[in-house]
Amino acid sequence: MKLWIAFWNILHKDMRTYYLKPPNISWGLIFPLAWTGMFFIKSGSALGSIQTLLPGVVAISILFGTTSMLAVTVTFEKKNRSFERLLLAPIPLEVLMLAKTGGAILFGVANAFVPVVMAVFLIDLSQVAWGAFIPAVFLIAVASTFLGLFIAVAVSEVFEAQTFSNFFRFPMIFLCGLFFPVEKLPVFLKPISYALPLTYGADVLHGAVHGGHAMPFSLDLALLSAFCVGLFVVSLHNIRRRWIV
Amino acid sequence: MIDTIAVAGLRKCFAEVEAVSEISFSVRQGELFGFLGPNGAGKTTTINMLTGLARPDSGTICIGGIDCTGKPRAAQYLVGVVPDESNLYPELTGFDNLCFCAALHGLRKAERQARARELIDIFDLTKAAHRKFGGYSRGMKRRLTIAAGIIHKPEILFLDEPTTGIDVASARQLRHLIADLHRAGTTIFLTTHYIEEAERLCDRIAFIVSGRIVRIDTVDNLVQPMQVKNVVQLTCENALTDIEARLSESFPDLKFNDIGKGLIRVEGDAPIRVGPLVRFLEDQGGEVSEARRMRPSLEDVFVRITGIEADAMRKEKEKAGGGQ
Numbered sequence: 279m280k281l282w283i284a285f286w287n288i289l290h291k292d293m294r295t296y297y298l299k300p301p302n303i304s305w306g307l308i309f310p311l312a313w314t315g316m317f318f319i320k321s322g323s324a325l326g327s328i329q330t331l332l333p334g335v336v337a338i339s340i341l342f343g344t345t346s347m348l349a350v351t352v353t354f355e356k357k358n359r360s361f362e363r364l365l366l367a368p369i370p371l372e373v374l375m376l377a378k379t380g381g382a383i384l385f386g387v388a389n390a391f392v393p394v395v396m397a398v399f400l401i402d403l404s405q406v407a408w409g410a411f412i413p414a415v416f417l418i419a420v421a422s423t424f425l426g427l428f429i430a431v432a433v434s435e436v437f438e439a440q441t442f443s444n445f446f447r448f449p450m451i452f453l454c455g456l457f458f459p460v461e462k463l464p465v466f467l468k469p470i471s472y473a474l475p476l477t478y479g480a481d482v483l484h485g486a487v488h489g490g491h492a493m494p495f496s497l498d499l500a501l502l503s504a505f506c507v508g509l510f511v512v513s514l515h516n517i518r519r520r521w522i523v
Numbered sequence: 524m525i526d527t528i529a530v531a532g533l534r535k536c537f538a539e540v541e542a543v544s545e546i547s548f549s550v551r552q553g554e555l556f557g558f559l560g561p562n563g564a565g566k567t568t569t570i571n572m573l574t575g576l577a578r579p580d581s582g583t584i585c586i587g588g589i590d591c592t593g594k595p596r597a598a599q600y601l602v603g604v605v606p607d608e609s610n611l612y613p614e615l616t617g618f619d620n621l622c623f624c625a626a627l628h629g630l631r632k633a634e635r636q637a638r639a640r641e642l643i644d645i646f647d648l649t650k651a652a653h654r655k656f657g658g659y660s661r662g663m664k665r666r667l668t669i670a671a672g673i674i675h676k677p678e679i680l681f682l683d684e685p686t687t688g689i690d691v692a693s694a695r696q697l698r699h700l701i702a703d704l705h706r707a708g709t710t711i712f713l714t715t716h717y718i719e720e721a722e723r724l725c726d727r728i729a730f731i732v733s734g735r736i737v738r739i740d741t742v743d744n745l746v747q748p749m750q751v752k753n754v755v756q757l758t759c760e761n762a763l764t765d766i767e768a769r770l771s772e773s774f775p776d777l778k779f780n781d782i783g784k785g786l787i788r789v790e791g792d793a794p795i796r797v798g799p800l801v802r803f804l805e806d807q808g809g810e811v812s813e814a815r816r817m818r819p820s821l822e823d824v825f826v827r828i829t830g831i832e833a834d835a836m837r838k839e840k841e842k843a844g845g846g847q
Contacts, residue, residue, distance in 0.1 A: 280629025287626035295614050359610040363671075366574060367627035368600035522578055522595060 292381035306343030333483030334456030343389035348426030349439035386419030411486035418479035424509035475505035533582035557725030603677030613657030628675035662693030
């Protein structure tokens, strides 16, 4: 019960304090919407293209939203030393970091539904397999958040976190099958695609929205889950090594 | 008495620099233990190791009977920490900061709000309770940071330079609060570079220089060896002519020095009996208003043991962290 009180209050404080910070607004909301607009215009503004664009837009909304949030909640707090207060609390590090990342995961999930809500007014989404779509959104949010955590722990300044995040985020837009199918990538790029968690999340989203997926949902979701666990474990290890020196 | 903190052979290096060099000490239950040293002596590194923010390279730490060696965060539920710089959340109000810190220790909502209100009153922050912490003055920030450190009523409190960089009135108020906590039975580990603060507050003091503890003892025991001579200073309200010669004639075993402005300094090899001196001066027409036994200060001891001038240490710290 005591752990739950600490967990919820950390999560609640982060949501209350950081959701409307400028980096989250610009990278988490404006940037994905700008990308959506760009692809929509490029497709000749045809409403039919929205269905094929939607999975990619959802995925980058989550990716940019969560990674931006972590740069603020973790790197910023580490920089101004308020993170020390959390490290001094009698909470297992695993619980502490789940609480710190929980706000970003929820932010990512909320971001994912911004383009979905917009699409509801433009196209018919009754054929979407929500049973696959929602778990995929959740797992993409978790994996992206833990990727953000991995980056946030590796740097010491917020601007470094944003820059370092872009090193991962921009290639992922092109390599993970968000807007261009992985099968059509050059052979030498395919291994990189399959080494990135978003590839599996995007595959589920494409399958759920318009039926075009390369792998079974269960395999995609299992691999995505494995990435989540792996990134979290590595991040915890790095926190112990770098911050409890 | 039970040792609440027991440290043996603690060592910590950063790259080539040995920040803390195999120090050993213990702090008894309910004791106010001072850790005194100049900048870079290893005070904060030691606190970080004791509170789980740093991992020692070697040595053992036992806090509240829990062996924290290899498990640096094992005893965190027993301790409260007030770091050398305020580390609360600038975008939260003072009240919300306290409630949040209480929640980190698992206090329920009603309990943490009541405790936050109580501490806000004690620390004289009622008017600023619902203002953002980022807008507080230095003194207010320090007070709220100390309140946050004790919000969960810890058995052991680590105070890292609590009065550095704040005004005299706030520092004085903080010392009273620290003394109150000590009286209430909290074990306090206090690092400071203000020697007079340590002398006034602490039961025992450790001098740390360049990562090594050079001396640990009570203030009395530290000062005792310096007290080669017994010194008394008498204050007369009226000036007496040729009083030094008259006193020397009547008390040949004592040495007198008329400092001026009615102050007479008396030195003797044996303890000085003040009564006969006062009676003599009154017989000579003097109005004695005060007789004070003089003793060496902790500052004299610190300078003798470490070779570091206390004033230089204070100025160096104030340059780094703002003046008191």
